[in-house]
Amino acid sequence: MKKSSLIPAGAAAGAIALVLAGCSSSSAGSEGGGQSEVTISYASFVDAKNPHSLAFQEWADQVTEATDGAVTFEPNYNGSLCAAGEIVSCVGAGTADMGFTSAAYEPSLLPITMLGTIGVVTNDAQAQADAGTALYEESEELQAEFEGQGIRLMFNTPAAPNVLASAEEVADLDALDGSTIRAAGEAAIALEKLGVSPVNMAIAEVYESIERGVISGIQTSIDGISSSRLFEVAPHIYDVGEYMGNGVLLHTVINQDVWDSLSPEAQDAMTAAADDVAGRFVADFARAGAESDCTKIIEAGGTVQPIGPSEDGVAWAKAAQEDQIANWVEDASGAIDDPRALFDRFVELVEERESGDDAFTPAGVCMEMQGA
Numbered sequence: 001m002k003k004s005s006l007i008p009a010g011a012a013a014g015a016i017a018l019v020l021a022g023c024s025s026s027s028a029g030s031e032g033g034g035q036s037e038v039t040i041s042y043a044s045f046v047d048a049k050n051p052h053s054l055a056f057q058e059w060a061d062q063v064t065e066a067t068d069g070a071v072t073f074e075p076n077y078n079g080s081l082c083a084a085g086e087i088v089s090c091v092g093a094g095t096a097d098m099g100f101t102s103a104a105y106e107p108s109l110l111p112i113t114m115l116g117t118i119g120v121v122t123n124d125a126q127a128q129a130d131a132g133t134a135l136y137e138e139s140e141e142l143q144a145e146f147e148g149q150g151i152r153l154m155f156n157t158p159a160a161p162n163v164l165a166s167a168e169e170v171a172d173l174d175a176l177d178g179s180t181i182r183a184a185g186e187a188a189i190a191l192e193k194l195g196v197s198p199v200n201m202a203i204a205e206v207y208e209s210i211e212r213g214v215i216s217g218i219q220t221s222i223d224g225i226s227s228s229r230l231f232e233v234a235p236h237i238y239d240v241g242e243y244m245g246n247g248v249l250l251h252t253v254i255n256q257d258v259w260d261s262l263s264p265e266a267q268d269a270m271t272a273a274a275d276d277v278a279g280r281f282v283a284d285f286a287r288a289g290a291e292s293d294c295t296k297i298i299e300a301g302g303t304v305q306p307i308g309p310s311e312d313g314v315a316w317a318k319a320a321q322e323d324q325i326a327n328w329v330e331d332a333s334g335a336i337d338d339p340r341a342l343f344d345r346f347v348e349l350v351e352e353r354e355s356g357d358d359a360f361t362p363a364g365v366c367m368e369m370q371g372a
Contacts, residue, residue, distance in 0.1 A: 035070040035263040040254075042075045043096035045084035045203070047227050051281075051289030052100060052157055052250060053077060059155070059252075059270075059277040066269035071262070073098075084202045088253070092150030097258045099151075102159070104185030104248045111331045112145045115343050116156075116249030117185035118328060120321040122350045123359035125158035125246045126282040131349035132156045132249045133278065139345075141336045151253040155274035157281045159221045159248045160290070160362045161241025162187055163304065165234035166217035167210050173312050182206050182218040185248050189327055190320035191219060203228055210234050221247050222304075222362035226293035231302035239306050239363040243313035244320070246359075282360055290362035294369050304366035 042060075046053055053075070060073040076082075082090035087101035088109045103110035104117045116132050133156045136142045146153055170176060177195030188198035199215055203224055209215045210233040217234050218225070225231055241247065252274075259267065297304065307313070325343065332339040 035067055035266045037070050037072075038262070039072050039074050040097040040258065041081065042073055042098040042100070043079075043082035043087055043090055044075065044077050044100040045079045045082075045087065046077065046100070046224075048075070048077045049292075050223055050227050051285040052223075054289070055157060055277050055281055055285045056100065056252060059273045062273035062276065063266070063269050066273070067266050071266050071269070079204060084204065088149050088151060091253055091255050094150075094255055094257065096255075098154070098252065098254045100250065100252050102185070102248050102250045104187075107185065107331070109149055110145060111335050112142055112339075112342070113249075113251070114185065114328055114331065115339075115346055117187070117247075118321065118324045118343070119162075119186060119190055119244035119246075120317045121245055121347060122354060123161065123241075123245050123361070124350070124354045125160060125286065125360065126279075127350050127353035127355065128246045129156045129158040129249060129278065129281065130353050131346060134349050134353075135342070135346050139342065141342070145335065146253070147256060150256050152256050152259050154252045154254050154270065155278035157250050157252070157278055158246055158286075159250055160223060160246070160286065161221070161239075162219050162244055162247050163222055163225070163363050164217060164219045164238045164240045164307070165225050165230055166236045166238070167213075167234050168216065169236050170238060170307065172309060173307060173316060179216045180214075182209070182215055182220075184220075186324040186328065187219050187244070187248075189324050190244060190316070193316055193320045193323065206230060207233055222293050222297070222366065223289055226296050231297045231300055235300070235302040237297070237302055237304045237363075237366075239304065239361070239367070240313075241361060241363060242306060243317040245317075286362070287360060287365070290360075290365040291369075293362060294366035297366065298369060304363050304370065306367075 044053060064072050082096050082099060085105045087099040088106045090096050091099040103113035107114050122128050136153050173194055180197045180199060181191055182201055183191050183198040184200055188200065191198045201209065203220065206218050207228060207230055210217065218230060225237065329339040336342060
């Protein structure tokens with residue numbers, strides 16, 4: 001069973017010095033409702049053009065405007081300040097004031113939050129993210145998990161449904177048996193049902209690993225493949241998300257001491273901007289990002305296509321979800337009294353928010369652009 005690695009409460013005193021050192025502040029008078037001028041550093045493992053980065057920038061701009069310039073932001077992309085897999089610890093310790101991460105990268109630190117990586121819950125990406133935020137707001141246990149790491153959830157955004165990018169063509173799902181594929185979170189459990197050997201590695205290491213033949217491919221989102229140019233070494237891309245549903249939840253978090261140091265007016269500005277930007281992430285950021293990503297992939301000679309047969313895919317997804325839930329319940333049992341009840345509540349919140357429309361997927365956008 002995985003154990004949470006909690007930052008002791010006493011570490012906050014030492015961390016606050018780092019936090020304050022990373023923020024430039026001076027008296028702002030009445031600006032921002034009395035908020036001192038502060039520059040908040042932000043760490044992300046994706047590039048500045050990624051849809052999640054563009055959403056963060058709009059959120060940050062709204063906060064800066066609402067506080068009359070008292071709160072500004074200093075973004076650091078491509079893992080330049082904190083590497084993927086280290087952002088929870090990095091923000092909790094105050095090396096960065098805010099960060100962008102997923103529990104899938106740091107499961108031992110956020111075992112309860114890993115429920116957001118379980119597949120076959122929904123194909124509605126916006127509903128998944130909104131439900132994840134609603135669950136955090138009502139669950140004291142989820143909140144305590146973040147607080148134990150010295151962080152606070154600012155907002156969730158969804159990763160797109162997974163696709164599988166392979167260096168070689170794959171005839172069907174059965175042909176994946178015996179392959180070695182990079183996968184994070186509960187997606188790794190799903191792939192094991194197909195005879196795949198999953199490997200958990202930072203996405204920055206994947207390009208060279210595929211190029212050298214260490215792994216044969218990666219299961220991730222279309223935007224992850226595009227931003228890391230993985231289509232150059234794995235041009236055969238398959239829509240496994242058709243069966244597995246939406247991808248993992250991604251979290252924008254803030255250091256708890258930094259949050260507590262802000263004025264109520266600044267906190268309200270951040271919350272209002274989060275409700276606005278995160279609530280329209282799919283409509284205003286993911287769709288435009290998918291068109292750009294698909295153009296890049298297709299122009300480079302990559303292809304996006306379905307994989308089947310469909311009956312096998314549906315059976316695979318059902319069996320994989322059962323294993324994913326069982327694995328998550330086991331890992332979360334040491335951190336929460338009734339994991340299954342929390343998961344069931346998450347599903348309820350998702351179902352309340354599903355639009356009922358055909359789900360948007362970047363893979364679908366690519367296939368439409370290809371005329372498939």
